[in-house]
Structures are given as structure tokens and as C-alpha cells.
Amino acid sequence: MRFVAGLDGGGTKTAVTIADDQGRVVHSFTSGGMNYNGQDEDSVRQNLQEIVDTIASVCGGLDYCVQICIGAAGVSNPTVTSRLEATIRACGYHGDLLILGDQETALSGAHGRPYGIILIAGTGSICYGKNESGDVHRSGGYGHLIDDEGSGYSIGRDLISAVVRANDGRAPETVITEMVYRQLNMTKVAEMIGFVYDARTHKKDIAALAPILSEACLLGDQAALGIAHRSAASLFELVIPVAEKLSLQEGVLAMAGSVLLKNHFVKTALVDMLQEKYPKLQCITPKQDASIGAVLMALERLNRAI
Structure with a gap:
């Protein structure tokens, strides 16, 4: 065999x-x-x-x-x-x-076939498509240092940013602060900054904070809702060039990755944006x-x- x-x-x-x-x-x-x-x-x-x-x-x-x-x-x-x-x-x-x-x-x-569009928002983010003529196009996916907006890493980074902004007084207090401290087992900004810039901290460690966003959004936290909306807008930007260049505005878009599969707020906002621009684009959960x-x-x- x-x-x-x-x-x-x-x-x-x-x-x-x-x-x-x-x-x-x-x-x-x-x-x-x-x-x-x-x-x-x-x-x-x-x-x-x-x-x-x-x-x-x-x-x-x-x-x-x-x-x-x-x-x-x-x-x-x-x-x-x-x-x-x-x-x-x-x-x-x-x-x-x-x-x-x-x-x-x-x-x-x-x-379950070699054509269509896939939008992936996991640790990183990318949109990729192929039409029935065999033409392909991608957008995003260039790594966390210069790209990956709307990804788990991006959300984790934005959550940490919300903590430091609130700590400084640049933004109102947010429930994100207590949630991030709890997950990292820390109590102050200085500890968190040490974690972020520690050479042993990888992007997956930052991305691991992303699930906090859903919990904070459920509580109506404005900082969290803003992060969710910005993340959806970034993912929306990834889809546009792929759909346009491949003439797949009326095709099928599969949404994959932990952000899109687990964060209702990001996914809903994204689908609303897509349906407004491309009413005939079908959004699906991956078959496999x-x-x-x-x-x-x-x-x-x-x-x-x-």
C-alpha cells in the first residue's frame, strides 16, 4: 500500500x-x-x-x-x-x-476544487484566488513585520497597544487591560513590555492573545469594538484586488483561520462590507x-x- x-x-x-x-x-x-x-x-x-x-x-x-x-x-x-x-x-x-x-x-x-477565493486570517493573513482559466492572484501574507493586518498577530498587537494607550491616558480605560494582564499573568505595563521585547517571545505568543477580543467585544468595550472593525476593514482590503483581477466578484469566497472562524464580530463586520460591495459574492466556511x-x-x- x-x-x-x-x-x-x-x-x-x-x-x-x-x-x-x-x-x-x-x-x-x-x-x-x-x-x-x-x-x-x-x-x-x-x-x-x-x-x-x-x-x-x-x-x-x-x-x-x-x-x-x-x-x-x-x-x-x-x-x-x-x-x-x-x-x-x-x-x-x-x-x-x-x-x-x-x-x-x-x-x-x-x-474541494482548484479554483475560487480563500481568505485566511490565522496567525497571519492572506487572500488568494484562482479562476477557471487558471489565472491566480494573491494579496497580503508578507509577514508580521510589514503586513498581516487583520490577523491573530495583528489583533494581539492591537490589544497590547490598547493597554499601553489606556495606561498613558491617551485613550479611555478598557477591560482589555485586565484581560491581557490575566492571560499573561502580569500586573503592570513594564512587565508586559518586557514580555513583548523578549527575544524568546514569538509572534505566535502575541497572536495567542487574540481570543480576548471576542470577550471584550461581548462586554461592549469600545476599544475592542474598534479593533474588530479595523481588523475586518483590513481583511476586506485583501479581498478586493483578488476578486477584481480574477473577475470573481460573483464567485465563492471561503473564509478560514481562527480569526474568521472564532471571532463573530470580525466575521460579521467583514461579511457586511463584502455584501455591500459584491452582493452576489457567496461567503462560505471551508469544506475541508x-x-x-x-x-x-x-x-x-x-x-x-x-
Whole structure:
């Protein structure tokens, strides 16, 4: 029996699905992230080794896994693909390997077909589309240092910013302050700033604060509601160029990632903006996740090779 594996490698975690060559899923699991743009080399290597070892165990040996497709965050950085491949090979896998942007595998899984639009707002944010003519376009996804507005990282950063602004008196007091302190187990701004600028703090640690936004919005906190609206507006900006350039204003948009799947306030505001501009654009929840999308692409590649 031959197997394929699909990896959805994000900044916070990696979802892995293993299927046989007939497309039947035999095992799914999660491991740590694999984004070189936001993680150190050693942690990525450790996570990939764990993934490869688990694939070997499930398949009865790595030789039986004939295709691995990785949809990875951070491949806009031209060095990431070669580093990922080198690490996978060093972990012992020598079969066929396909490395793509995670937006491509997410699109495949979300629609169950290779065309449509996918908007992802997880640790980072990106919009990607492909029309039936095969034309593609993307917007966003250039990393937390210069982009990723509307993402979990962006929201976490904005929550921290709300705390310091309120502390200074630049903005009214907000319930966000107590919530952030509680989650970080801190009591003052100086401690929080130490956490933010500590070299051991990664973007996923900032993004982990994002769920606070929903709780604060439910309480009617104005600072939180403002963050939610700005996040929705940033995500809306990502969709426009993709829909316009690919003539998919009347197509289907899948909304993925923890921000859009778990934050009602951001999602509702975004959908309202989209419906006002594109009344015939259909917004859906992804049919399947990006690791399944990677499996579908691995199977397609395997079948083409036969």
C-alpha cells in the first residue's frame, strides 16, 4: 500500500493528514509550527522531525509514503522553500516532495476544487484566488513585520497597544487591560513590555492573545469594538484586488483561520462590507481544511505520474 501526506504548516501549528493512494484518510494529527519567518531554526527542525517520524510510523516506513505536499506559511521568503526541503530530507524523507504556499492548499481544501477565493486570517493573513482559466492572484501574507493586518498577530498587537494607550491616558480605560494582564499573568505595563521585547517571545505568543477580543467585544468595550472593525476593514482590503483581477466578484469566497472562524464580530463586520460591495459574492466556511487540500494536491500529482 502506498500513502501520501498533506501538511498545513502555519506559524503556530502544523496539521497533518495521511491518506492511502485511493484517498482514504488513515490518520490525522497536529504538531508545532514550521514558519521560518517567525520561528527559530531548531524548533522548526524538531517539529518536522516529529512529523516525519509519525508519518513513518503510520505508513510502516517512509518508503511507503510516496508523496508529501506541504502548504507552508512564509514561502514568500525565497529561502524558505529550500530550507524546508533540506530539513525534510535531513529528517529522513526522500520521496516526492511538493512545497507550496499554504494559501494554495487551503484553497483546494476549502472548495474541494482548484479554483475560487480563500481568505485566511490565522496567525497571519492572506487572500488568494484562482479562476477557471487558471489565472491566480494573491494579496497580503508578507509577514508580521510589514503586513498581516487583520490577523491573530495583528489583533494581539492591537490589544497590547490598547493597554499601553489606556495606561498613558491617551485613550479611555478598557477591560482589555485586565484581560491581557490575566492571560499573561502580569500586573503592570513594564512587565508586559518586557514580555513583548523578549527575544524568546514569538509572534505566535502575541497572536495567542487574540481570543480576548471576542470577550471584550461581548462586554461592549469600545476599544475592542474598534479593533474588530479595523481588523475586518483590513481583511476586506485583501479581498478586493483578488476578486477584481480574477473577475470573481460573483464567485465563492471561503473564509478560514481562527480569526474568521472564532471571532463573530470580525466575521460579521467583514461579511457586511463584502455584501455591500459584491452582493452576489457567496461567503462560505471551508469544506475541508488545508491539510486535506494538500492531500488532494498530492494525490493529483501522484496520479499524473502514473
